[in-house]
Amino acid sequence: MRITAHPRARWTAAIGTAALAAAALAGCSADGGAEPATGDGGAAALTAVDVIAPADPGGGWDQTARALSAALTDEGLVDSAPVTNIGGAGGTVGLASLATETDAATLMVTGSVMVGAVETNASENRIEDMTPIARLTEEPLVIVVPDASEFESIDDLVDAIVDRGPEITVTGGSAGGIDNILAGQLLVAAGVDAADVPSTLNYIPNSGGGEALTMLLGGTAQVGISGVGEFAESVESGDLRALGVSSAEPALALPDAPTLQDEGIDIDLTNWRGLLAPGGISAEEEQQLVDLVTQLAESPAWAEAVEANGWTDAFQAGEEFQAFLDVDIAQTQETLRTIGLTS
Structure with a gap:
C-alpha cells in the first residue's frame, strides 16, 4: 500500500527501524520485484487530525467537534485533534475552507443544516465535492x-x-x-x-x-x-x-416536552451530524479516516458524549453514508421548493 507524505506530518508509517534496515539490505522480493516496507498490515497510522467546526462556538456543530476531539484523544486514537471554528452562512464558509485544504487528515463537522444552506446560498462549494466519512448522530x-x-x-x-x-x-x-x-x-x-x-x-x-x-x-x-x-x-x-x-418519540434530553405529533401536527424531523474530509484524497487516506472514526464510534468515551448531549447514535460510514447523503440532499432540495424557500 502506498504511503503518502503530508504537509503536517499527520501520518507515520508503522515500520520499525530493523524492518527498514532489512528491507534496504534485501532491496527486492524473492521474485525479483521491489518490495515496499509496509509493517504489519501495510497502512500508515494517523497521529493527529484537525477538526473543523463550521460555526461559531456554542452551537451543535461546535459541541460535536469538541466532543469528537475529546473522545479521540481520551481514547488514545490520536495524539491531538485541535478544533478550529470557521463560522458563517450555514457552514458554507467552512465548506469553502475545506475545499482548499491540502491536509487529508482533516475532519469537518457537517449535517442537515449545511445541506440546506448549500442550496439556499447557491454555494459554489458543495458537499458532493468533498469526501464523506461518516454520519455520527441525530437529534x-x-x-x-x-x-x-x-x-x-x-x-x-x-x-x-x-x-x-x-x-x-x-x-x-x-x-x-x-x-x-x-x-x-x-x-x-x-x-x-x-x-x-x-x-x-x-x-x-x-x-x-x-x-x-x-x-x-x-x-x-x-x-x-x-x-x-x-x-x-x-x-x-x-x-x-x-x-x-420534532421527533416522533420524546427527546432523550427533554423527555417532558411534547412532540409535534402529540400536538396534532404530522411532522417527524431529525437533525443529523457527520463528518467530511477534503475532496480528492486517496482511497487509502479515506479508508484510514473511516477506520479512525469507526473506532471512535465504538469507544466508551464517544458513547458517554452521545448520552451526555442527548444525541441518538446514527453511525454510518463510507459508502453507506454516501448513499444516505445522496438521498438527504435530494429530499432537502424538494422540501425547500415545497415550502417556498427555493424555486
Missing part, C-alpha cells in the same frame, strides 16, 4: 420560547405567526437549514401556501446556539428553533420553555 429539534412568553402551546405560536406574520420573530440556524425548514413546515401544515411562507415567516438566522440564547433572553427574538442539546440546559433552568420537539 430532534426543539421549539422554545422565553419563560415569560405569551405562547403557551405550539398551536398558540403557529396561530400568531399566521395572523400576525413578521411581527413574530423566530431565530434558528442558517437560512434554508433544518431549523428554517421546520418553521416553514409548521406554517404549511397550518394551511399557509408555500409561496407565502417567506413573507409570513420572520426568520432570523444565527450562527450558533449561544447567539440564539442571547437573542431569546434579550428580547431580539420571540421564538427559537435548534437541536435539543443546544437548549436543554436553558429549558431545565427555567429560562426557556419547550413548546414541542
